[in-house]
Amino acid sequence: MSIMTKAQAKNFAEMDDFMLELCDFLKSKNVIDATTHRSILLKGFSRMVAYLQEKKVISAKEAKEAMEKGFTSLVYALAK
Amino acid sequence: MNGWAGQRLRVDLSSGKITKEPLSYEYRRKWIGGRGFNSDIIYNEVPPNMDPFDPNARVCFGVGPVSGTAAPSTGRVTVTCKSPLTGGFGDSNMGGHWGAELKYAGYDQIVVQGRAKNPVYLWIDDDKVEIRDARHLWGKFPREADQMIKEEVGDEDIHIVLIGPAGENMVRFACTFNDVWRAAGRTGHGGVIGSKNLKGIAVRGSGTVKIANPKAMMDVCNRLRQTFKPDPMKIGLYEFGSLCLINVANRDGWFPWRNFQGGAHPLASNMAGETHAKTVLKHREGCFSCPICCGRFTHIKEGKWAGEEFGGPEYEHAVPTGPRIGIIEDANDIWHNARLTNDYGMDAIETGGVISAAMEWYEKGLITTKETGGLELEWGNAEVVDKLIPMIATRKGFGAILAEGGDRAADKLGLGDKGHYYTITTRGMTLPGDDPRGLGFGYGLSFAMGTRGGCDHLRSLCCLELSGALYPGLNTKILGDERPNKPVTTVGKPYMVFYEENQKATTDCLQVCCFTTHWSYAVLTPDQVEYLNAVTGLDFTEEEFQEIGERVYNLERAYWARQMSGAREDLVPERFTTEPMPQGVDYQTNVGVVFPLSEMLKKYYKYRDYEPGTGFPSERKLKQLGLDYVAKDLAPLRAKYMSEAEKKKKKYYY
Numbered sequence: 001m002s003i004m005t006k007a008q009a010k011n012f013a014e015m016d017d018f019m020l021e022l023c024d025f026l027k028s029k030n031v032i033d034a035t036t037h038r039s040i041l042l043k044g045f046s047r048m049v050a051y052l053q054e055k056k057v058i059s060a061k062e063a064k065e066a067m068e069k070g071f072t073s074l075v076y077a078l079a080k
Numbered sequence: 081m082n083g084w085a086g087q088r089l090r091v092d093l094s095s096g097k098i099t100k101e102p103l104s105y106e107y108r109r110k111w112i113g114g115r116g117f118n119s120d121i122i123y124n125e126v127p128p129n130m131d132p133f134d135p136n137a138r139v140c141f142g143v144g145p146v147s148g149t150a151a152p153s154t155g156r157v158t159v160t161c162k163s164p165l166t167g168g169f170g171d172s173n174m175g176g177h178w179g180a181e182l183k184y185a186g187y188d189q190i191v192v193q194g195r196a197k198n199p200v201y202l203w204i205d206d207d208k209v210e211i212r213d214a215r216h217l218w219g220k221f222p223r224e225a226d227q228m229i230k231e232e233v234g235d236e237d238i239h240i241v242l243i244g245p246a247g248e249n250m251v252r253f254a255c256t257f258n259d260v261w262r263a264a265g266r267t268g269h270g271g272v273i274g275s276k277n278l279k280g281i282a283v284r285g286s287g288t289v290k291i292a293n294p295k296a297m298m299d300v301c302n303r304l305r306q307t308f309k310p311d312p313m314k315i316g317l318y319e320f321g322s323l324c325l326i327n328v329a330n331r332d333g334w335f336p337w338r339n340f341q342g343g344a345h346p347l348a349s350n351m352a353g354e355t356h357a358k359t360v361l362k363h364r365e366g367c368f369s370c371p372i373c374c375g376r377f378t379h380i381k382e383g384k385w386a387g388e389e390f391g392g393p394e395y396e397h398a399v400p401t402g403p404r405i406g407i408i409e410d411a412n413d414i415w416h417n418a419r420l421t422n423d424y425g426m427d428a429i430e431t432g433g434v435i436s437a438a439m440e441w442y443e444k445g446l447i448t449t450k451e452t453g454g455l456e457l458e459w460g461n462a463e464v465v466d467k468l469i470p471m472i473a474t475r476k477g478f479g480a481i482l483a484e485g486g487d488r489a490a491d492k493l494g495l496g497d498k499g500h501y502y503t504i505t506t507r508g509m510t511l512p513g514d515d516p517r518g519l520g521f522g523y524g525l526s527f528a529m530g531t532r533g534g535c536d537h538l539r540s541l542c543c544l545e546l547s548g549a550l551y552p553g554l555n556t557k558i559l560g561d562e563r564p565n566k567p568v569t570t571v572g573k574p575y576m577v578f579y580e581e582n583q584k585a586t587t588d589c590l591q592v593c594c595f596t597t598h599w600s601y602a603v604l605t606p607d608q609v610e611y612l613n614a615v616t617g618l619d620f621t622e623e624e625f626q627e628i629g630e631r632v633y634n635l636e637r638a639y640w641a642r643q644m645s646g647a648r649e650d651l652v653p654e655r656f657t658t659e660p661m662p663q664g665v666d667y668q669t670n671v672g673v674v675f676p677l678s679e680m681l682k683k684y685y686k687y688r689d690y691e692p693g694t695g696f697p698s699e700r701k702l703k704q705l706g707l708d709y710v711a712k713d714l715a716p717l718r719a720k721y722m723s724e725a726e727k728k729k730k731k732y733y734y
Binding site for chain 2 (some may be wrong): 016017019020038039042043044045046050056067068069070071074076
C-alpha cells in the first residue's frame with residue numbers, strides 16, 4: 001500500500017532522527033491512531049513494523065527487510 | 081500477595097513511632113516499586129523549600145516485586161532523598177544482598193523521617209523493628225560497624241546498610257554502603273541519613289517471595305541464564321569488572337585526564353581491568369542472583385599501601401580518584417584513594433570531582449596555598465590526596481570547604497563563574513568518568529537532562545551507543561537504524577535517549593541490575609515484562625511497562641520544575657561544548673571533537689513533550705501519565721519561570 005510519495009520517502013530516509021516525524025506522518029494519514037502512535041514511541045521500531053504488517057500496509061517480506069535494513073527500507077516500502 | 085510484600089515501613093526517629101502502611105494494588109500498578117515508590121514519596125512529602133537536612137525530610141529505601149527472586153540480578157535497592165548536594169531530586173542505587181533481605185523481612189520500602197536524639201541504628205528482624213543505640217558505632221568505618229552489629233545481633237548472615245564518617249559529618253556527597261562495599265554513591269543521601277543521627281539499617285528476613293506462576297518464572301529465568309553465557313559484555317565484566325572499559329575509554333577519548341582537560345593518556349593501561357586482574361585482584365564477587373559477577377575485591381600487595389584491601393573498584397570509583405586528579409603512574413595510589421572513599425563513606429565521583437576542581441583552580445591561580453591551608457594541590461600529588469580525602473570526610477581545614485561540593489566551594493572561595501567552569505557540573509552534580517566528546521553524544525544529552533542532577537551516566541545508560549555494536553541488529557530493532565551505535569554522532573540520539581531513559585527508569589522500579597539490561601543486552605524489555613508477570617500474576621504489557629518509566633521520569637523532572645529548574649539549566653559543562661578534544665595517544669579516535677548539545681535538545685524536548693520555553697513537562701503529558709496533581713502544581717510556575725526576575729538568577733545548585 002502506498003501512503004507516501006517517493007520524494008517523501010527520500011526526505012524521511014535522509015533524516016537523522018526519524019521516529020517522531022514518521023509516527024506523526026502515519027497518524028496524519030490515519031494509518032495509525034493516537035494509541036498506536038504512543039505505543040510505537042514507547043516500544044520502538046519493531047512495534048511500528050509489526051503493526052504495519054498486521055494492518056497489511058506492508059507485506060511480510062517488506063517487514064522482514066525493514067527489520068534487517070532499518071527505516072530507510074520501510075519508508076521506501078511505504079512509497080511503492 | 082504475589083511478588084510484592086505489600087507494605088511500607090515508616091520510621092519516625094523523632095517520636096520513635098514505627099508504622100506499617102499497606103500498599104494498594106492501584107499504587108503498586110502505577111509505580112511498580114523501587115525508584116517509583118521512592119520518587120512518589122519524595123515528590124509528595126519533601127516540598128521544594130525544605131532543607132534536605134531538615135528533620136522532616138525523608139530518605140527512602142525501595143525494592144521491587146521481583147526483588148529476591150531468581151530473575152537475573154534482583155538484589156538492588158534505590159535510596160532517594162532531596163539531595164543536599166544539588167538541592168533537587170536525588171537518588172542512587174546499590175547492589176549486594178540487602179535488598180533481597182529486606183524483601184524477605186516483609187517490606188517493599190522503608191521511609192525514614194525525623195531525627196534521633198543520639199546516634200541509632202534500625203534493627204529489622206522480620207516483623208520486629210527496633211531503634212537501637214549506635215553511639216558506640218559513631219565514627220566507625222562501615223566495615224568496622226558492620227562487624228560490630230553482627231556480633232551484637234549474634235548473626236553473621238544479616239545484611240546491613242551503613243554510612244561512614246562522611247555521612248555523620250553531613251558531607252554533601254556522603255553515601256551509603258550495604259554489605260560493607262556495595263555503594264549507593266550519588267547525590268549525598270549519606271549526609272541526610274547522618275543528619276538524622278542514623279548510622280544504618282540492619283535486616284534479617286526469614287520469609288520468601290510468593291511467585292504466581294513458578295513454572296513460567298523458572299522457564300524465563302533459565303532461558304535468560306543461557307542467554308548470558310556467551311554474552312560479550314557479561315564475559316568482559318566477569319573477567320575484568322567495569323575496569324574492562326579503561327582501554328576502550330582511552331582509545332575513544334573519554335578517559336577523564338586532569339578534570340577532562342584531555343581524554344586519553346599513554347599510561348591508562350596501568351589501571352585497566354586486565355592489569356588489575358594480574359596484580360591486585362583477590363577475588364570476584366557477585367550480587368544477589370547475578371549471572372555476571374562484575375564485583376572485584378582488591379588486595380594491594382606492594383608499595384607504601386601494601387596490605388590494604390577493599391571491595392571494588394568500579395570504573396566510576398577508580399577513574400575519579402585516579403586520572404581525573406592526575407594520578408596514573410602508580411595504580412596502587414588509585415586503589416588506595418578508592419579504599420579511602422569507601423571507608424569514609426563518600427561518593428568517589430564527587431570526591432574526585434571536587435578535588436580535581438580544586439587542583440584546576442590551583443593550576444590556574446584562582447586559589448593558592450593561602451586558601452588550601454598549605455596544601456600544594458598539584459596534579460597527581462598522591463600525598464596531598466591521601467591527606468585531603470579524610471579532611472573532606474571530617475570537615476577539617478580546606479576539606480570543610482570541599483565537603484560542600486564543587487559549586488558551593490567555588491562560591492565560598494569567591495571564585496565566580498570562572499571557578500564554576502572547572503567544577504564540571506550540571507545542576508550542582510559533577511560528571512562521572514565519562515567525557516561525552518568520546519563516550520557518546522547520547523550520553524552527553526542525558527547528562528544535560530538527568531533528573532537527579534545532571535552529568536549522570538545512569539539516568540539513561542544509553543549503551544545502545546556504547547555496547548550496541550556488539551549486538552548486531554539491536555539498534556535497528558529498537559531505533560530503526562544501526563547508525564546510532566556509533567558514539568560520536570547525533571544521528572538517532574534524541575530518540576535513543578528518550579527510549580533508554582524510560583527503560584532504565586522501569587528497570588529501577590523493578591530493582592534489577594541495569595548491567596543485565598544495558599551494557600549487556602541479554603535481558604530486553606519483553607523479558608522483563610515476562611518475568612514480572614510470572615511473579616505477580618498480572619498482565620503488564622510492554623507499553624504499560626515503558627509508560628511507568630516515563631511517568632517516574634516526568635515526576636522527577638517536575639520536582640526540579642518546582643525548584644525553578646528547567647530549560648535554562650539543561651546544559652552540560654561548557655568545557656565539552658567549547659574545547660575541542662586534544663590528542664592524548666596516537667590511536668585516539670575523537671581528536672578535535674566538541675559536544676553538540678543544542679543540535680539534539682530541541683528534538684529531545686519533542687519526544688518528551690516538554691514546553692520549549694520552560695522545559696517543564698507539558699500539562700497534556702502530565703495528564704496523560706495520570707499526574708494531574710503535578711500538572712496543577714506546575715500551572716502557576718510556568719509563567720514565573722519565564723519572568724525577568726527568574727531569568728536573572730544564575731543557579732549552580734538549589
